[in-house]
Amino acid sequence: MVDLTEAQKDVLKAEGHQLVVGGPGSGKTTVSILKAAKIAREKLKPGQRILFLSFARATVSRVFEAIDEERSVTKEEKKLIEVDTYHSFFWRILKAHGYLVGFPRRMTILTPPNEAIALSVIRSGFKANSKLSPEEKAQKAALEVAERTRLATEEGKVCFDLFAERVAVLLHGSTKVRDLVSTMYPFIILDEFQDTSAEQWRAVEAIGRSSTLIALADPEQRIFDFIGADPERLNHFIEAFKPSTHDLAGENHRSKGTDIALFGNHLLTGKFREEPYQGIDFEGFASNPNQAFASLVAQVLNARKRLIEAGRKDWSLAILVPTKRMTRLVSDNLREPFGNVPPISHTAAVDMEGPILAAEVIAFLLQQRSHDGCFDEFVEVLCSFFHGRGGAAPTKGDLAEAARFRAALVKWNDCVAKGKAIPANSVLQATFAVHQAVAAVKLTGDPDADWMALRALLEAGECARLAEIAREARNVRLLERGTQLRQGLSQDWRDFGGYRNALAVTRQAFVQEHFATAHKPESGVVVMNMHKAKGKQFDEVIIFEGWPKRVKGEIVGNPDRIVGGNYRDGAMTQARQNFRVSVTRAKSRTTIMSPKDDICVLLIPAV
């Protein structure tokens, strides 16, 4: 067992609601787990459990890892600690009691890709978010809320965004439901409390009337302002519950023996010291793609070598980048580095809307239906892919593509009805040919082989859109991932001698996947957006940003920077906090890579 600090010991001793604050790696998660074990020993009645609520599945797996590391916690105690995401906890409440707040009794989850499809028409009526006036933003948000509400109340399709708000209404309105929750969970630990949104806060505020709340927070790791986190949140908690407050502030256990945490603190103020920071490396690179990626690959290879030589098993190296676009670019470059450097095996956290919808296209085809109107349905699935693949930001190009396919289908059906030949230049000719080829495939009942056979057909076929979909589908490791989908498809085959419900089975598998909590934390080389690194820890971190494009010495574009455009603008508090969160994810070393001729403005000392 670790030697707890005095402040950590106080957390274990105190009774009632608690607020535990402290910087990165100060031991908040660790002490909360020990506290949970103590509660399990001393306070729980049979059937009761302690709930540990977190934001994302990835953080949940970190917490599981931390629980496993805590050797002083017994197996029985571990069983009584239930780690869950807000989403999944709220969904459980809604499924049981949602009808009390206007939802139909039968509800399904509208997954993010399908939500993106449903909202794409509204969203595409507006310019990019950054170009909207506050009024336009409000108007867009109101339209989205109205449509989400309609989908939920009229069609029983509930998207994640509605969970917290409805649960808050439910818990404030019904003492009975609240008591049910508190009887089951008399103690609730709230992870990353500084990032709770107004709705999430309203929901836990209600539960706090009958359960004891233990909030863990680092106000300076607040990174979710854009979706409703509020600097005042800790004060809301203090006012409502008068908790005992425990400050683990100065401690840094994650990167002991280094100056990583210190550097993180200095980033907040922009006041750096002269002496180098142990564990922080800076690498400048030249502002062009070849040299930038070559420098990155060199750093990745060095870091990987260090970690392997250190003899750790399960080592982890994170490459953190500012944008989604950069995540893809880095991943592409690692897959095919320059010269004779072999591919660098890694996982990349790319947005899943496109890949999931691409998988749905394949699933639809696995059904091999042949009824009238089957081709129409296929075109509709294809159009859904274009509507949804951009997630919250559908592109005009994708929506135009969907419109073009739909218009071509009307023409197509018109020709068929009139017995006329279909125009040879119809965009659907190639699509139809692939559809026919798929219908002729003899499926075997082995889901892996069949899935791959269809994907290969799409990839090799004449239709460029379907080939693109097949490539997107490669990003979902659906069949490797677990047995849920494979079992579902096999069962389907056994029941019907074909994959009659493949699309429904696939959608269900993704919902399950979203709620699954037993994943291992990432290991090996991982590439992800800086935002996604919150709450995680890695052995080494490389932070890599974009570079300016110059024409005749003048900067004409500066994409993918840690600070948009790399402009200095006021206090830049939010950007500083984000940067600090990324820097402090490392246990032993953080390498910061920024263009030599336009260094990240946050690294330039404040005067």
Ligand SMILES: Nc1ncnc2c1ncn2[C@@H]1O[C@H](COP(=O)(O)OP(=O)(O)OP(=O)(O)O)[C@@H](O)[C@H]1O
């Ligand atoms: N008192 C202690 N002595 C030594 N090591 C500790 C102590 N407390 C925690 N640790 C270790 O320090 C690391 C970071 O701790 P933990 O994850 O609990 O921090 P945290 O405050 O939750 O971090 P963050 O907010 O950055 O996610 C862990 O590997 C943990 O085992």
